Amino acid sequence: MVNIFKLNTTELEALVQYKEVLEEGQRFPKNFWTEEKEQTKGLKLKCRVLTRYCFENLAGLKVKDFPKYNLKQLKSILIKYKLFGMVQRVFNHDVLAILKNAYPEEFRTRELKEWMWSKHGIWHNDDAIIEAVNEMVKKEGIRRIEDIPTLNWKDRLLKHGIYNVLSYFNWSIYSLFNFVYPNKFHPADFKYKVKWAAADSLENAFYYMHKIFKKKKYSLEEILLLNTSDFRKLGLAGMLASVFNSSTLKAKEYYLYKTVGDKEHQKELKADIKKLKKMKYDENIRKKLSKVAVGGYIYNLHSNTTLYNYIKRHAKKNNMSINNFISSYGFVYKSARKDIKKINKDDIWNLRKQGFTYVQIAQKLDSNPTTITEMCVKYFGGDPLIPRPIEDYITVQELMNKYRVDHKTVMKIVYENGFENHTTIRFRYLKKSEIEPALKEYKRTSKHHQFMIKRYAN
Template identity: 55%
Template sequence: MISLFDMETEQLKALAQYRDVLESGSSFKKNFWKHEKEKNGIRLNCQVITRYCLEYIEAITYDMLPKYNLKQLKEIFVNNRLSGMLQTVFENDIVNVLINAYPKQFDKRELREWMWSKHGIWDNDDYVIEAVQYMVLNEGIRRVELIPKYDWKKRLLKYGIYNILSRFDWSIYNLFDFVYPGRFHPSDFRYRAKWKTPSIHQSYENAYHLMEKIFTENQLTDDDIVLLNSTGFRKLGLISMLHSIFDGKSEKAKEYYFYKTISNVENKKKLQLLIQKAKTKKENEAIKKRLSAVSTGKYLYNLHSNSGTYSYLKRCAEKRNIKIGDLVEQFGYVYKSSRAEHKKINPKQVWDLRINGHTYVEIAKKLGSNPTSISNMCKQHFGGDPLIPRPIDDYITIQELMDSYHMDHKTIMKLVTQNGFENHFTIRNRYLKKSEIIPSILEYKKNNLQHKALLNRYGQNQLLQQSCASDLLIG
């Protein structure tokens, strides 16, 4: 703020005259501004009047000045009867007015000429460099390599220096390359316009540089890169590049990244081999991780209890056309399967014991196994229980005879015993030979008086029931 005690007599008179102009609405004395223009260096009278206008009338301190643009400042001066000073002394150059009013602040760089983005100011290289570095530091950026990660168009507007881009063909890259030469690549700044280059080769190079930078930042290995699909490129922020340069095809992008070619047959084959190897390696890592989670040392016990791991290993083994045990051995583990440790049983022993009438439980005890394993062995080697007669089409069960010929179980077994027919008894069924039992049943039904009496009684009962039902209906 200006102080009256620090002023000389001439400045006090000039300030008094300015106050009279404001209060009375009159004009400054004739040739007042002309005499000011003829002075060299800092024009003290203009300085006092300007600061009085800003600080006392408008309550604007020097640190608030950058918030106002040149048009707003000009309106302030004109409204406060200082248009003559602007036109005569400073030739409508608002920045020079401020420099004259606050020379110390400009010397200390608390105020800077470029803060009001005056027309033609950006032709000065020093101002361009100073403005950009000031903006970068005020944004809290202390490492140059972090600059491309920010949206600088918004920040240029924030600091009121957006028209600085007019000197650099409105290119963010050109601006920062001028301030920090050789530190950036066009693809570092993620704006869509960078892909529109006169040369397709240049576009490919920009894409390669961006991919290399992003892959390095994310610490991706070659195996990770070859496995990238469109979703992977999107997550890395490369989807715009993929669609603009490589028609949205990740294979094209990967081919150019590794071989610097597009649609080369040999390189495409090489890339497919790399992809296959990477997939196998990734699968191996997943298998090893699963095995280490369920192993005890180098052994795997009771793998069936972990259904998720078992089914996963089974799928992987089937894909590679090997057994689970062989797959596990490839990774340095030993698969201890209870099935493999079972005692080997000769199927002929099972056959002989079963033919001799031993049950599955008895056979299992004798051979040191279990009934389920014995039953499965019979199904595997004999197609079922050894006691079932073969061929099965020549035999019939008791239940089938009862259903077909309406005879009771006791009568059928009586015929079998009396005639000494074949009688095969298994766990579930009793099998009789059709050629023996069926003729015997037919003859029995034809000649047996007791059977006839039963049929007659059954027939009479049916007739009686029918007549009773008809009488009831008539009644």
């Protein structure tokens, strides 16, 4: 607030006149503003004290509150408290000049800055732009210039109230910071989509890839082996889709040859990539084998099921035996597993025909039931006890469903007539040409059967 005890005579007289205007509704004396209107240098003392009194004592504003108001609002406060003559005659409606006259020390110490009100108008002063951006960067806690491109500056420009400074730079974040910090950045450093749609998008892509690869310390071999997922993890997915049609091959071609779509260059790249993939593939397998190797020998690989299946799968893929596949990587394979005894399919057939179960057959042939089952399916199409051709035979369940008789009746007819009776693991097969005529005759002649049908029919 204005302290009247620190005012000089001129300021006190002006303040007395101002209070009379406010309290008694009088006008300012004639030619009250004339002297300071014609003053070209130095501070206008009467205007200063009246402005400060108006803002601080009457409107209750503090210096730190001024940036919250635009110039039009500050002007309306001055007019509200009868200072329109000063605004019009002395300063020609230049509110910023009024503030600078009233608070010269605050502007000198940069507590108040001219650009604080530029957000309400157009930026013309280069120094104001530089000062505003530097202060914003400082308030955001940025201490290194190279960290600037990592942030979303459009949101921060809005936050600090200087967003329309971009209009001075055709709304380009890069142009703004390049103006404030000349030759410190490249357009591709900043995270905005336009850089991939611009005329120099290929150069931007090269610069950005080089920057990322250099930061990650990638070798040429590592760059060649990058896939789409790797580009995405590196933050290059947008570039890949926009500039190279999502083709990693084209991106690598431009990075290494500065060409796009050159057949010879792509052919060389494909050959190099294939070679590197093979080397990586071999190195991976060699590494896995070396973990279980003992002095160049690999014993009993079957004990490590995961590795055995892995080696078996890749050996099959290369049309090689496990032994040859392992030998191709410089190791000698010595299996501790006993050689599986070769099983004769005729032995299985004969034993099964004798009525032995798969478990009993496996015990007799030093094998296991699963192997016996697989061999039966492979060589006989199933259980050897199943009669052939299967079309000439029918199961008991099928007969029960078809002729509406029970299991006991069917088997009674079979045993009484000595019909063919083939029993397998799951089913009992009877010959159609024998059992079906017998069942039909039974249904026709059996009074008990007819009685039961009549009984349950009702």
